[in-house]
Amino acid sequence: MDTRERLIESTRELLWERGYVGTSPKAIQQRAGAGQGSMYHHFAGKPDLALAAVRRSAEEMRAKAEGELSGPGTAYERIETYLLREREILRGCPVGRLTQDPDVIADPLLRRPLEETFGWLRERLARVLAEGRERGELASGLDPVATAATIVATLQGGYVLARAAASVEPFEFAIKGVLGLLAAQTTPSA
Amino acid sequence: MDTRERLIESTRELLWERGYVGTSPKAIQQRAGAGQGSMYHHFAGKPDLALAAVRRSAEEMRAKAEGELSGPGTAYERIETYLLREREILRGCPVGRLTQDPDVIADPLLRRPLEETFGWLRERLARVLAEGRERGELASGLDPVATAATIVATLQGGYVLARAAASVEPFEFAIKGVLGLLAAQTTPSA
DNA sequence: GTCTATAATCGGATAGAC
DNA sequence: GTCTATCCGATTATAGAC
Incomplete structure (x- = not known):
């Protein structure tokens, strides 16, 4: 991995751990094993480097979700797969954090990468839910757009509750709860 | 309002806007109209002052929720009242933020005030849901503890989505979605 | 491309006058 | 109780040598 790459990866880690305000160029350089001159050669400054890091984290998040949501199974099963994926819960969401x-x-x-990522995710989930409804897997009264927002919010809020409690338990309850409510919307025959 | 009080209130505002890392003693003093000596007379330092501010914000949040959740109406109605209360959505949650x-x-x-506040809130909501179930207002299959976590997470995650979008819309969708899922758990006769 | 040196400003706090 | 002066390290760069 070359210096530029190490700078981006170090920035991603630090943004995840400490956020933008809490991350100094010096800390980035030390973690990347690069000098100051090196960093300012590759990037215009902290905002420029942060932008590269945020874009990459956003793209990674989106690619993972797309893999799970476009897989096989019913709407409920795909959403379950997405929600139950292994996560570093106490570290929080590297994108939502920001x-x-x-x-x-x-x-x-x-801000744009955040807006695009969560906008895309809500749309993608809404499409899965709408498909499930059309196929008769889900109750006709279910609101795909609103429910999609609820699912994403449950994940993001689950991280908040887990960090407040210093425990993954509330996160897991929140996911269990939303899956239970969603399961009640599945039709018995599907 | 005396100086000590103004210092606490200024700190509460700044913690809400910029978080702990992003809030400097100097900024607090300026907003409070107090000198440095004044701040270090009343408080041991930044962590001590922040603790006073966080405790107050947590207590305020809890008192509001208690008022709404202990009011009249069915379990669904009380939760609806709580979720639809007016909020400064784009500013986020002053407690969850931290x-x-x-x-x-x-x-x-x-961290303790955060843990206590969200722990209490989840328990309180779980009690409302359990009561509703016992009274026959809610489906017997509903899991009070998990659903309570989902409701709190939806709120906290709704703030995340709203800030990412710079719009209250995703927050409102998330609340609408969880209320829709919960409404489907209410019994027709209740 | 990468390094060291330098610099202006801020962060967090202490000391002591009033 | 409140103020000003002072301190030391961190932050966020820029300059110029190699």
Whole structure:
């Protein structure tokens, strides 16, 4: 891995652990094993490097979700696969985390990857739910767009509850709860 | 409002806007209209002042929720009242926000109010749901503890989605979605 | 491309006058 | 109780040598 690459990966880790405000160029350089000159040669500064890191994390999150949601099975099964995927719960979501960072939200360039990722995810889940409804797997009264938002929010909020409790338990309850509510929407014959 | 009080209130605002890492003693003093000596007279330092601020925000959040959840109506109605209460959505949750702050989570004293608040809230909601089930208002298959976690997570995750989108829309969808799923658990005769 | 040196500003706090 | 002065390290760069 070359220096530029190590700088991006180190930044991704630090943004995940400490957020944008809590991450200094010096910390990035030390973790990447690079000098200051090296960093400022490859990137214009902290925001530029953060942008490269955020874009990559967003793309990674999207690719994982797409793999699970486009797999085989019923709508419920695909959503279950997505929700029950192994996660580093106490570390939180590397993308969702950044929504709490005022400097990220204030910068349109840095916020855009967050907006695109969660926008895409809600749409993708809504499509899965709509398909399930059309195929008769899910109750006709189910609202795909609203329910998709609920599913994504449950995940993101689950991380919040887990970190508050310093335990994965509330995260797992939240997922279990939303899956239970969704299971009640599946038709017996499907 | 005396100086000590203004320091606490200024800290509450800044923790809400910028988090713990992003809030400096200097910024607190300026917003409170107090000098440095004044702040260090009333509080031992930044962590001590933050603790006072976090405790107050947590208590406020709890008191509001208790008011709504202990009101009249069915279990569904009380939860609906709680979820549809007016909120400053794009500002996020002043308590949940802090779960993303590594220095808060790492300090047991600072994390405790978060743990207590969300722990209490999940229990309180679980009690409302269990009561509803016992009274025959809610389906007997509903899991109170898991569903309570889902409801709190939907709120907290809704804030995440709203900030990512710079719009209240995804928050409102998430709430609408969870209320729809919960409404499907209500018994027709109740 | 990468390094070291330098610098202006901020962060978090202490000391002591008033 | 509140103020100003001071301190030391961290932050976020820029300059220029190699």
